Amino acid sequence: MADIKIDIKLLDSALKKLDNLVSAVDSNRKSASSNTPISLPSLEDGDLGKTTKWLTEQKPELQTRLDLARLLDVDGDGQASYKVEYGDQLWEVKRGLSDEMTKQLKDLDVNSVDDRKRAALLASLLNRYQNDPDIPWQVMNGLGPEGVTEVMNKLRNMTGQYGSQYWQNSDNPGDEHTALIDLQEQMGKGLAGMFSSASVYMDGDWGKKIAEDPWSASVLMRYIDKSHKDIDPMVFEAMGTELKDREHNDPMIWSQIFNDPDYWNFGNEHFSELNPMREYLNVADNSTRDAQAVMGNKDLMHYFTSERQDYDDLSKQAGKVLSVATIDAAYSDNYQYAMKAAEISSNLVYDLGGKSNPLDGVKEEVGGIIATYIADVDRVYDGSADGGAGYHLWGKDGSPYGNGLGEDSGIPRYGINMDQAHLRDLLENVGDNDAAKSSIGKANTLLNQVRLDYAAAHQGENGDSMRKASHEASAMTGFLTDSLINGDIDSERDAAEERKKVAEFFTAPLDLIPTDKAPVIGDLIKGEVTDAIVDGYTADKTQDAIGQGNDDKQTSTNQVKLQALYSMEKNHLDNAVNDWPTENGHPKSPDRLSNDEIRIILEKSDNPPGLAGQVVDTIDASWGEKAKSYGDN
Amino acid sequence: MAEEQNAYKGTLNNCKTSVIPNARDAIYHGAGNPADSLLSDLSSGGWACDSATEFSNTVRGKTGTILGAFDDAVSVVNAAWSKEPDEVPENDWRGNAWPKQWSMRNM
Numbered sequence: 001m002a003d004i005k006i007d008i009k010l011l012d013s014a015l016k017k018l019d020n021l022v023s024a025v026d027s028n029r030k031s032a033s034s035n036t037p038i039s040l041p042s043l044e045d046g047d048l049g050k051t052t053k054w055l056t057e058q059k060p061e062l063q064t065r066l067d068l069a070r071l072l073d074v075d076g077d078g079q080a081s082y083k084v085e086y087g088d089q090l091w092e093v094k095r096g097l098s099d100e101m102t103k104q105l106k107d108l109d110v111n112s113v114d115d116r117k118r119a120a121l122l123a124s125l126l127n128r129y130q131n132d133p134d135i136p137w138q139v140m141n142g143l144g145p146e147g148v149t150e151v152m153n154k155l156r157n158m159t160g161q162y163g164s165q166y167w168q169n170s171d172n173p174g175d176e177h178t179a180l181i182d183l184q185e186q187m188g189k190g191l192a193g194m195f196s197s198a199s200v201y202m203d204g205d206w207g208k209k210i211a212e213d214p215w216s217a218s219v220l221m222r223y224i225d226k227s228h229k230d231i232d233p234m235v236f237e238a239m240g241t242e243l244k245d246r247e248h249n250d251p252m253i254w255s256q257i258f259n260d261p262d263y264w265n266f267g268n269e270h271f272s273e274l275n276p277m278r279e280y281l282n283v284a285d286n287s288t289r290d291a292q293a294v295m296g297n298k299d300l301m302h303y304f305t306s307e308r309q310d311y312d313d314l315s316k317q318a319g320k321v322l323s324v325a326t327i328d329a330a331y332s333d334n335y336q337y338a339m340k341a342a343e344i345s346s347n348l349v350y351d352l353g354g355k356s357n358p359l360d361g362v363k364e365e366v367g368g369i370i371a372t373y374i375a376d377v378d379r380v381y382d383g384s385a386d387g388g389a390g391y392h393l394w395g396k397d398g399s400p401y402g403n404g405l406g407e408d409s410g411i412p413r414y415g416i417n418m419d420q421a422h423l424r425d426l427l428e429n430v431g432d433n434d435a436a437k438s439s440i441g442k443a444n445t446l447l448n449q450v451r452l453d454y455a456a457a458h459q460g461e462n463g464d465s466m467r468k469a470s471h472e473a474s475a476m477t478g479f480l481t482d483s484l485i486n487g488d489i490d491s492e493r494d495a496a497e498e499r500k501k502v503a504e505f506f507t508a509p510l511d512l513i514p515t516d517k518a519p520v521i522g523d524l525i526k527g528e529v530t531d532a533i534v535d536g537y538t539a540d541k542t543q544d545a546i547g548q549g550n551d552d553k554q555t556s557t558n559q560v561k562l563q564a565l566y567s568m569e570k571n572h573l574d575n576a577v578n579d580w581p582t583e584n585g586h587p588k589s590p591d592r593l594s595n596d597e598i599r600i601i602l603e604k605s606d607n608p609p610g611l612a613g614q615v616v617d618t619i620d621a622s623w624g625e626k627a628k629s630y631g632d633n
Numbered sequence: 634m635a636e637e638q639n640a641y642k643g644t645l646n647n648c649k650t651s652v653i654p655n656a657r658d659a660i661y662h663g664a665g666n667p668a669d670s671l672l673s674d675l676s677s678g679g680w681a682c683d684s685a686t687e688f689s690n691t692v693r694g695k696t697g698t699i700l701g702a703f704d705d706a707v708s709v710v711n712a713a714w715s716k717e718p719d720e721v722p723e724n725d726w727r728g729n730a731w732p733k734q735w736s737m738r739n740m
Contacts, residue, residue, distance in 0.1 A: 006678075006680055010678050011674070011680050017670055017674065021668060021696070028657070029656065032703070032706060034738075036645075036648040037641065037644055037738075040653075040709055041705075042702040042706050087683065088682055088683070
């Protein structure tokens with residue numbers, strides 16, 4: 001055991017000189033190089049630059065010892081000493097610093113200007129070392145969850161009605177009070193940063209215990225959110241479960257618990273309507289791992305997307321979290337995120353497509369999920385079932401890509417398991433949301449175009465190709481249109497009116513589908529979903545001419561017919577229209593056609609001969625195949 | 634055949650006699666090690682122990698190369714300068730055109 005003595009002023013001076021030296025060398029070597037017309041290898045990054053980089057890396061050796069000495073210099077004489085066992089290695093200095101920070105946090109008691117200044121030094125160190133690989137956990141472990149919440153409450157009391165009023169008797173009460181608030185702010189930021197960094201070493205019990213003091217948890221999460229950090233998923237999930245159990249589906253409980261004004265301010269943050277769940281969900285969308293921690297827990301997912309009383313309108317934020325966990329993560333290069341996104345999405349279909357209904361705030365995202373996994377809708381709309389929630393890897397046994405799609409198509413690598421019944425119920429539950437309808441409708445139209453293009457390209461090899469694809473495109477469109485009908489329909493006449501409204505959402509920019517190899521539609525679907533969720537439903541509705549069908553299904557079938565005939569035209573197959581309108585030398589896609597052009601094409605496709613006739617007839621016959629019957633019930 | 638002054642050589646001369654030495658002096662003017670002062674702060678009590686001595690020795694070794702790097706740069710420029718003729722053919726890039734070209738290097 002040895003005593004290491006530090007003269008704070010001299011060590012501080014040495015550290016500043018090290019900083020200045022690095023800065024002077026870097027600026028002057030760069031200046032000399034840029035003002036010389038030939039290369040100067042000895043001054044470049046690979047030579048002298050390496051020396052300055054090394055010197056910079058040595059700063060913690062001095063900074064950490066200086067910080068420990070400052071903390072230890074309680075009497076302010078500028079001298080400090082600390083004991084070491086292993087030769088004054090940096091790791092043991094860090095441990096000493098962590099221990100001293102922990103001790104001073106536990107002993108925190110601000111009753112004078114000097115106390116406040118000492119505490120401000122401590123706060124600055126919490127912030128300086130919040131991202132250190134070692135110190136945050138050493139401090140958090142030293143405090144324990146109860147210790148963390150105890151410090152938070154001490155900090156709150158400093159400016160509260162029951163706290164020390166020393167500041168009122170200081171030389172300048174106004175300034176001192178401001179300094180106290182700043183102390184809260186810096187302490188809050190520092191502790192939150194340390195909690196975030198250290199959470200990787202914590203277990204679920206830590207999260208539970210932190211959340212057992214929902215006020216402290218709220219403040220910590222506010223600072224974590226503001227610094228765009230997150231919390232280890234296991235800890236975060238446990239926090240959510242604890243807060244959910246405490247809330248017990250009564251969001252009003254928080255205003256009852258936190259009715260004391262002392263709870264309403266901390267540092268520069270205001271919490272007039274303190275709601276731990278809001279703070280929790282605000283952190284949850286900061287990272288995929290936290291969003292998936294929440295939505296990957298079936299109870300929490302059900303609570304936030306369906307069960308929770310939505311007086312505080314928090315379901316909108318829950319929708320954002322759902323989006324990060326599923327729609328965004330579905331396309332992630334990180335296979336674990338993509339897999340989890342599929343698993344969560346499948347669970348959601350079975351939950352919200354079962355006995356539960358989605359809250360209004362998540363309907364857009366639910367629509368976005370269905371659109372994202374439109375290739376799986378294609379697998380099950382006809383009644384196929386996967387036999388329970390789960391996910392699958394596209395392209396593997398049992399999940400071959402269809403319609404010419406492949407790994408390069410940009411659709412999520414992992415698909416979702418579901419069945420027709422749950423899917424239909426889920427669609428009915430989001431049918432009153434235009435953004436959801438828009439996402440699903442556009443994804444369906446894009447997939448159908450891929451399907452029809454692929455069939456048209458292979459008609460020569462398989463004479464039934466176009467008829468089969470037309471049947472599938474029309475039947476799936478009919479299924480989706482019919483399922484998205486809003487509200488309780490009790491007659492075919494009402495259903496017809498609603499079907500026509502829904503069908504108007506089924507347009508998409510078809511001319512943008514690249515088809516060099518496999519058709520690339522993933523980015524297009526993702527873009528349409530993002531537009532619908534971010535901007536709300538603002539997309540172009542079906543061209544007037546498509547919507548002028550005589551009966552309820554004709555708006556849908558017209559769209560599919562145009563797509564099928566367009567595919568045939570592109571592939572030079574026998575078509576109903578001899579002079580399909582062109583643009584830049586290529587056939588115009590249906591979404592680019594004018595109303596007059598659409599009208600002419602639809603008139604000519606009324607009863608055409610040959611393959612076009614078969615296709616058109618198939619589309620008419622197939623549309624209602626998976627539709628429901630709305631009898632007078 | 635008309636000739637022009639080798640302005641490029643003049644620039645090299647300025648670099649070896651002024652630009653690089655001035656940069657060197659801006660870091661540390663005098664003999665010794667640029668880190669002498671900070672190392673003195675440590676050994677005077679800022680941080681004095683076996684670990685500190687080891688640390689200081691390593692720093693001294695690294696910082697001892699700093700000024701030499703600038704001296705090496707002067708040698709490189711001097712070698713290039715010595716190969717340049719005093720005059721160059723008319724319209725040579727190193728002649729009258731050079732000052733304008735050089736002044737635009739950072740634009």
